[in-house]
Amino acid sequence: MAGLDILLQNVANGVLMGGVYALIGIGLTLVFGVMRTINFAHGDFVVLGMYSAVLFNALLGWDPYLSLLLAMPIGFFAGVVVERFILSRVVDAPPESALLATLGISLIIGNAILLTFGGEPRSVQVSYASSTFSIAGVNVSMVLLLAGIATVIMIAALYALLNRTEIGRAIRGTAENRLGAELVGIDTRRIHSIVFGLGVMLAVMAGVTLIPLLFATPTNTGAVFTLKAFVVTVLGGLGNVGAAIAGGILLGVVEVLGASYFMSEYREAYGLIAFLLILLFRPEGLFGRTVKRV
Amino acid sequence: MPNVLRADGITVKFGGVTAVNNVSLSLGSGEILGLIGPNGAGKTTLFNAVTGFAPMHSGRITLLDKDITTLPAFKRTRLGFGRTFQTERPFEELTVLENVLVAAFLTAGRRSEAERLAMGVLEQVGLADRAHQPALDLNLARRRRLELAKALAVKPKVIFLDEIMAGLNPPALREMIAFVRSLSAQGLAVLMVEHIMEAIIELSDHVIVLASGEKIAEGTPHQVTSDERVIEAYLGTD
Amino acid sequence: MIKHLIGLGVLLAVGIAYPAIFPNNLTIAISVLLFAGWATSWDLLGGWNGQVSLGHASFVGLGAYFVAIGQSQFGLAPWWTMAMAAAFAAVLGYFWGQLTFSLRGPYFSLSTIAVAEILRLVAINEEWLTGGATGVFIATLPEPFGIDLFSRTAQFYMALAFAAMVIAIVIAISRGRFGYQLRAVREDEDSAMASGIDPTATKLKAFMLSAALTSIGGGIYGIVLAFIEPHVIFALLLSVQIALTAIIGGRGTIWGPAVGALVLVGAGEMFRTTFAEANMLIYGILILVVVLFLPRGIVGELARRHIRRLYAKRAQG
Numbered sequence: 001m002a003g004l005d006i007l008l009q010n011v012a013n014g015v016l017m018g019g020v021y022a023l024i025g026i027g028l029t030l031v032f033g034v035m036r037t038i039n040f041a042h043g044d045f046v047v048l049g050m051y052s053a054v055l056f057n058a059l060l061g062w063d064p065y066l067s068l069l070l071a072m073p074i075g076f077f078a079g080v081v082v083e084r085f086i087l088s089r090v091v092d093a094p095p096e097s098a099l100l101a102t103l104g105i106s107l108i109i110g111n112a113i114l115l116t117f118g119g120e121p122r123s124v125q126v127s128y129a130s131s132t133f134s135i136a137g138v139n140v141s142m143v144l145l146l147a148g149i150a151t152v153i154m155i156a157a158l159y160a161l162l163n164r165t166e167i168g169r170a171i172r173g174t175a176e177n178r179l180g181a182e183l184v185g186i187d188t189r190r191i192h193s194i195v196f197g198l199g200v201m202l203a204v205m206a207g208v209t210l211i212p213l214l215f216a217t218p219t220n221t222g223a224v225f226t227l228k229a230f231v232v233t234v235l236g237g238l239g240n241v242g243a244a245i246a247g248g249i250l251l252g253v254v255e256v257l258g259a260s261y262f263m264s265e266y267r268e269a270y271g272l273i274a275f276l277l278i279l280l281f282r283p284e285g286l287f288g289r290t291v292k293r294v
Numbered sequence: 295m296p297n298v299l300r301a302d303g304i305t306v307k308f309g310g311v312t313a314v315n316n317v318s319l320s321l322g323s324g325e326i327l328g329l330i331g332p333n334g335a336g337k338t339t340l341f342n343a344v345t346g347f348a349p350m351h352s353g354r355i356t357l358l359d360k361d362i363t364t365l366p367a368f369k370r371t372r373l374g375f376g377r378t379f380q381t382e383r384p385f386e387e388l389t390v391l392e393n394v395l396v397a398a399f400l401t402a403g404r405r406s407e408a409e410r411l412a413m414g415v416l417e418q419v420g421l422a423d424r425a426h427q428p429a430l431d432l433n434l435a436r437r438r439r440l441e442l443a444k445a446l447a448v449k450p451k452v453i454f455l456d457e458i459m460a461g462l463n464p465p466a467l468r469e470m471i472a473f474v475r476s477l478s479a480q481g482l483a484v485l486m487v488e489h490i491m492e493a494i495i496e497l498s499d500h501v502i503v504l505a506s507g508e509k510i511a512e513g514t515p516h517q518v519t520s521d522e523r524v525i526e527a528y529l530g531t532d
Numbered sequence: 533m534i535k536h537l538i539g540l541g542v543l544l545a546v547g548i549a550y551p552a553i554f555p556n557n558l559t560i561a562i563s564v565l566l567f568a569g570w571a572t573s574w575d576l577l578g579g580w581n582g583q584v585s586l587g588h589a590s591f592v593g594l595g596a597y598f599v600a601i602g603q604s605q606f607g608l609a610p611w612w613t614m615a616m617a618a619a620f621a622a623v624l625g626y627f628w629g630q631l632t633f634s635l636r637g638p639y640f641s642l643s644t645i646a647v648a649e650i651l652r653l654v655a656i657n658e659e660w661l662t663g664g665a666t667g668v669f670i671a672t673l674p675e676p677f678g679i680d681l682f683s684r685t686a687q688f689y690m691a692l693a694f695a696a697m698v699i700a701i702v703i704a705i706s707r708g709r710f711g712y713q714l715r716a717v718r719e720d721e722d723s724a725m726a727s728g729i730d731p732t733a734t735k736l737k738a739f740m741l742s743a744a745l746t747s748i749g750g751g752i753y754g755i756v757l758a759f760i761e762p763h764v765i766f767a768l769l770l771s772v773q774i775a776l777t778a779i780i781g782g783r784g785t786i787w788g789p790a791v792g793a794l795v796l797v798g799a800g801e802m803f804r805t806t807f808a809e810a811n812m813l814i815y816g817i818l819i820l821v822v823v824l825f826l827p828r829g830i831v832g833e834l835a836r837r838h839i840r841r842l843y844a845k846r847a848q849g
Contacts, residue, residue, distance in 0.1 A: 038638050086820065089824055090823060090824070095638050096584055096637060096638060096641070097823050097827070099584075099641060100776075100822075100823050101820060101823045101824070103772065103776075103816075104815075104817070104818075104819035104820040104823065105816070105820070106816070107772070107813065107819070108816035108817060111811075111812050111813035111816060112810075115813070219769070219812070223768050223769075227645065227646075227649065265656075265657040266653060266657065268649070268653055269650050272646045272649055272650050273650065275646050276631075276632075276643060276647065276650075279635060279639060279642070279643055279646075280632070280635070280643075
């Protein structure tokens, strides 16, 4: 029975962590699905979100969730600017150019944060940081639960945007077939800007919800989050927003179970191994048709 | 005439669709075989299957009595296949000479030897004066000739020409027809997919007509052009 | 060809004289030479063959660890362990390539990050092998012909020999069969096959050679550092630095990666006081400049303009 309890606890932790991973992954997957661009700077935008919470907390004493009110629109705007001035110019270049451009953006963000905030890890103290409550003998962390709720709300909002609005229809049309979308009068350049803005907004949001849980450091964490986002999206299916949720939860559970039942020091590796295996053996199923073309 | 190339019962399927169904062909040295048919008839697919660029469902291919059915494309090239691509595919970052060098290095061990072979082929196709130009800058007719030069530089026994006449203006077309004839005169076996009937009729010793992946007629150019099924197949698609 | 050999002669002549002229600036020169060598090795695969790896730090780490562990635990001289590292790196490159060369373009790049990260985790966690996160220390080194390998001058000459060797290898390859096979596969795999080239075998050879050469530079780096920590030497950022050095300098050109090393290490040094440890900012800015304005990199763009000018002249005359 004890074994089952532990298993349940682990699965619960994995699922909750997976919710956060899903939130990180959705933005990347949305951008890839529509723009066919692998955004290497995604994790750095997550870190930017963490630091925005740190900043608003230090200046105004705001709770991280309150700072979302400002951080999300700013993130959206920053994404639009980056797309307009950089990515829109490489959209028709070989796919590597976009990868390299976003790699450059990643280095600039990480190092700009380093210059501004210094290298020490930063965090925001909140009263509920370590509070937990238990459901049927399973302990649930308050922070993770809040992040999970935020993820669910965000996904619902995104789903509504994509399926119930005119812009959502245009986004889906552009993702399906850019040329075709243009033929029916959709301004796909504008759609690309909006989508990248949304992608950055989601990354920033993920960062804000993570700050009560994790320390923010300027350069390394960005790469870690980018990798996690890749793992989530490849596990779920790059370009498929719904599947990113499954991918996030899968990664959370794989990491937690791998760490508790095999070798805990390889926690990070399990996701990467799963990533490689899927990239190599199920690319068509999880990437759609895109992998063969590039 | 002894067969250089034999393909028996070639069938190609994409998913559930049969693109080429049980087509056979054979080709002797110095012989020109024309492959015609309406758009979507499976000509290029058959062509790609024989050269190893498309996976085959069933069939058997021999080159000089050696079974090459399961060999990858590059090994078929090494044994004596040369091919052009329907949309020309020069190595764009390389010069014209370097493009041909890539192929010449297949048989030439040393740079000087490869260069001599490549220049010889460029002279043959009339591109020698363009040797040091970036391949990216060539116009259509010259890109075609570069394709030919690349295919010839591997010293093939069979050459596969995929619509090399398409889009050429009349003088360039005449030149190309004369050139293909000179290839067969040198003993090369030529398999050509072509839409330009003028070229097919003038050049082919033998013609195979495909429609919807099936061989519907075979014979001399004169025989197939008067065949009712062929006329119907062509008219039926228009 | 002659031009490149003269260039190599100049590099060696300047290099041999350098320690006498600038005895106080050896560390930065070692950095330039190591990055020049690594970026040139990377470029065999990434530039000449078009397979952008973001995992080459693995081979740097491999070389450094072979030298450090060989010396500290088995008393093996660095030249033996560097040879072993090169052989092992080639074998690793072979299996790594077998695993990932079915992927193309950005997907190949992503897979190299994943493999390199897994190798980094192995280096950090397998303490029996690598000393774990605390690292390995090289306390003693042999003294061949009475040369103290801990001296910066000796290390400078090792780095010079490494960079010159790699560049010489690329010069030799660039004009021969293998060089054209590499480029043909980069440009168009189908068209390469039509020329009788086996794309996978070509990519594997490029990866193996690139990996082996990189690991030799890694061995020298291990001696220079004397203390090797896995999170430093296996870092994703080092992989990124190596790749960006070559791309900014000019992919698929003989001197591009070396020029890239000079520019980037030089710029890093110049802004050291301004940016402190945020010196990767320069890489970020320069790669954006290259992607947006100089897609062939510094040397590649110069070479292209030179060819255009020559060609325009000939067309007129």
